[in-house]
Amino acid sequence: MPTVQQANDRNGIIVMNVLFTIIVITVVALRFYARHITRAGYGWDDWTALAALIFTLALNGIFLAATIDGAITGHSPVVDGWPVTIPLEIVAQKYKYAFQTTEKPVFGLIKVSILLLWKRLFGSSKRFRILCWVMIGITIAWTFAFFFTTVFQCGTRWPLNWSPIGIFLTKCIATLDVLTVFASTDIVSDLIIIAMPVPLIWRLHLPTKKKVALNSVFLIGLFTIGAGIARTYMYLVTSYDKENNPDFIADFTLCILWSEIEANVAMMVCCLPTLTPVIGKFAASLRTTPLGKWLPTATEKTHMTSEDVELSVASKLRRKQFSRLSDKETLWQEGTVATAGYSSTNELPRNNRTILARTDISTTFEARDSDSL
Missing domain, CATH: 1.20.1070 (Rhopdopsin 7-helix transmembrane proteins)
Known part of the structure; x- marks a missing residue:
């Protein structure tokens, strides 16, 4: 040796x-x-x-x-x-x-x-x-x-x-x-x-x-x-x-x-x-700094681990011009808003792995004057 x-x-x-x-x-x-x-x-x-x-x-x-x-x-x-x-x-x-x-x-x-x-x-x-x-x-x-x-x-x-x-x-x-x-x-x-x-x-x-x-x-x-x-x-x-x-x-x-x-x-x-x-x-906090512009943008916003899921989403999914209905050229716009969230940890026993989620979806029609476009 x-x-x-x-x-x-x-x-x-x-x-x-x-x-x-x-x-x-x-x-x-x-x-x-x-x-x-x-x-x-x-x-x-x-x-x-x-x-x-x-x-x-x-x-x-x-x-x-x-x-x-x-x-x-x-x-x-x-x-x-x-x-x-x-x-x-x-x-x-x-x-x-x-x-x-x-x-x-x-x-x-x-x-x-x-x-x-x-x-x-x-x-x-x-x-x-x-x-x-x-x-x-x-x-x-x-x-x-x-x-x-x-x-x-x-x-x-x-x-x-x-x-x-x-x-x-x-x-x-x-x-x-x-x-x-x-x-x-x-x-x-x-x-x-x-x-x-x-x-x-x-x-x-x-x-x-x-x-x-x-x-x-x-x-x-x-x-x-x-x-x-x-x-x-x-x-x-x-x-x-x-x-x-x-x-x-x-x-x-x-x-x-x-x-x-x-x-x-x-x-x-x-x-x-x-x-x-x-x-x-x-990594998320780093992207809010000037250095963040040099980092690749994440394509997925959901953060998951093998044990825990934290969900807090409030986003407008779709927004488009719907139709012109009168001589006043009033525009109607359809939008769909979805929100989701997880239940408070106090609602379940600590060892329970169940996730309670609530999703609310609503469709709105909002009148907008053509001059505001």
Whole structure:
């Protein structure tokens, strides 16, 4: 196996961490704002995403502290092909234990949030609902299994968790194998979860372009899988090829770095499918600015999401000259006006998906003097 490229830009890593923190907070806030403006109500997928955000922020805090303390981007002295123990190695071991323990709930909660969202969007299919519940059960079991395996990797002899790497590898469980299995199953489960709604979308009665557009939203999750593959590669190279990669602290940096990237990208992907109302509202407001004249004009005024329909239309559909009826050349004009609206959310139970609509259509004949034309 080749020698991996080391990450040494401490300031760049700190900036990346701060940007990730700002972005994940923003996307989750926009997720809740989207639910508010569409009056869809908050679901378990939203609350699970919020819990995932809390753990992601904790993960980012651990990563930032490790970078500031020098554990990330640090290096181990190497003698005879083996890292020499220094105080920084013990610090790195402590941060590694805290990070790897915290990342398990992060990935688990994000996966469950996405599955609950799938169930909410595509729950009309009984088979799909059952599949979602099965995957939720598997994900919860997967999360607890690896969480407790990490917590008790050295039994209850807690100091061994941050002992020198040579002692840690001989006194604790085969953590390298556990990390490899964890990373591999993480990628497989992500592939299954992302692919789940694709067959349902292709069965919809929509133009092919719209089907491709919908699928592209879900396939953004491939970025998460890419980060997971990069992390797995780093695990394999740095763990099983110590001859070419003997610098423990530098290897620790690479593995933690890619875990950090994967967790934050997954947090963004978890919320992106819910942000359509916010994006639509922003695009509509942008067209009222001078920049709007450079934007394409929308051909459809109706804004729909997969869950919520908001209808507020008041338009004159037809207006034309009807006839001339007398010598005074009085013009009669026929017009049809239609208005429609949805019922107040107070009229129905919150969980009722029914939409009450009222449409009033009236035809008017208005006399106008020919001189006013």
